[in-house]
Amino acid sequence: MLIKVISVSFSGLTTIRIDVEVNIAERGLPAFDIVGLPNKAVAESRERVKTALVNSHQNFPLRRITVNLAPGDVPKQGAFYDFPIAVGILSEIRGFNIPKSSIFFGELSLDGSLRHTKGALLAALFAKENDMEAIFVPDQSANEASVVKGIDVYPVKNLDQIIRYFNREIKIEPLIYKQKVPFCREKINFDMSEILGQEQAKRALEIAAAGGHNVLMTGSPGSGKTMLARALPGIMPLLNEEESLEVTRIYSSAGNIPPGGSLIITRPFRSPHHIISQAGLVGGGTHPQPGEISLAHRGILFLDEFNEFPRSVIEALRQPMEDGELTISRSLERVTYPSRFMLIAAANPCPCGYLNDETRQCTCTKREIIRYRKKLSGPIMDRIDLHVEVPVVNIKKLSRDFKNTNKNETSKEIRKRIILARRVQKKRFINEFIQINAEMKNNHIRKYVNLDSHSQEILLNAAKTFHLSARSYLKIMRISRTIADLEQSENVKENHVAEALQYRPERIE
């Protein structure tokens, strides 16, 4: 008899339907074969299913079992076909009916229990899009899948439970999504109020957080670049519903959601070390996996010691920074991951680190400095909206102010302003497919950044003297829009443009 169980297969963030066909033949020698381009993990599910069934006190049928994963030309990977295969075999030997239009998804443990499996959210979303009624997932992944409304998410602990459920001995209650404490809260190490001085850098980070712009901080060692970046998550607003789903999808497909985890509502903060490979940063592999830039989607990608990153790795950022997504093409697969991240980079101004330092002498030659800076190419520097210098903190002032940090603004206060500025942006872009100023395309800029004649003049003059590229010119318009939003100002005025112009990179003669 032939039994059909519906399951799914993933390719990046897209999901396709897989029909798991289980046939138990009444002739020939006993065998258990899986066909339909399974990879090693799928083929090994034979042993897991067999042992799990025996350990759930079921007689494994000594007959010819053939499992087909249709369509047969799509390579299957992952261990989550265990559950549909086991359900197919069980339905044959125990003679119960499998509910129509339900998806089964999960990896089996040898003792018959279901393990947390990556991609539960994607499977649930697929079920919803295709008008399925229910999805059966492992207990520990159910929280993740239950985010999707409109379908029944059945949490299954083990095979024994599902057998009794199909025999109508017990009931499994569909799980209803409950907002829980976010698991992904990056520990906020510093509060903005703890950082003394550095007003300009703080202001730049505030603008960046409000409009989603990129920042490069340059300064001597120990001046507080890393500290500023680490304090940044504290002033970022939480993800809104739409963003949260986007981020959770990426994390779900990469298997970065812990057992029992659910929607991610805090902004991701990724700070990879500079020994990272290109595939690690932008994603890659035979079956392309998301890289750090995609894991930092809608959040912060902090690259400390920006100059130390291999040049090829940094250059790979160019296109995703501009487009907000990256398509990784391999001969087997073509996958697109979103990568709308905020780049926060920190670097020293020269190899010794003390250029422009008031207290110490820089020992680098001009040649060395030029070579050091050349590591960051023009196109990359051009794509960074805000360039800010982080000067050395005066030790005398530091020791005086160290005890009373109260007079500084706390992260909470700054965050309030940022939330307001983001609200303005959301209202403005309600009919566009963008959310923040950094995403504005040319037509949006034309529509929403209205400069009066005076500020237009300032900008044109600046473009001439600074030799601004067309891209930089538009970037300044975007930043001025964000500065205006922070002040809740309807129009972009000349002081906004003037401030935006301050954050251009200094040029070395």
Next chain:
Amino acid sequence: MNRYWQIKNSEERIELGKKGENIAASFLKKNGYKIIKRNYRIGHSDIDILAMDKKILVFIEVRTKSETARGMPEETLTVKKLNRMKKTAELYIAFNRYRGCARIDAVCIILDNSNTVKHLKHYKGVT
């Protein structure tokens, strides 16, 4: 070949095997198996016992060891032997145009010097 085979002379070995097969056959009969053929030869290999377990055709390989020998009879069922058993069974099915369920079993026996059974195990579906 291990030393066991070298020491025992072949007549003794065949005799031990025969005894084991007889014990296995009576054990299977007691368990409701209908024995069809014994020592059925196809090509180079033979099937120790051919029986019907209700509607399933069962190919049974009997492995016997004397208590004085070291090791368990189960150990002698190597992958190579199992593959050959599978091939033999498939040949039988093809030659006789058998349509229906089939299975390969093994019965492992240890006998002591007075021919009493020290160990008997029936493994269903070994391939």
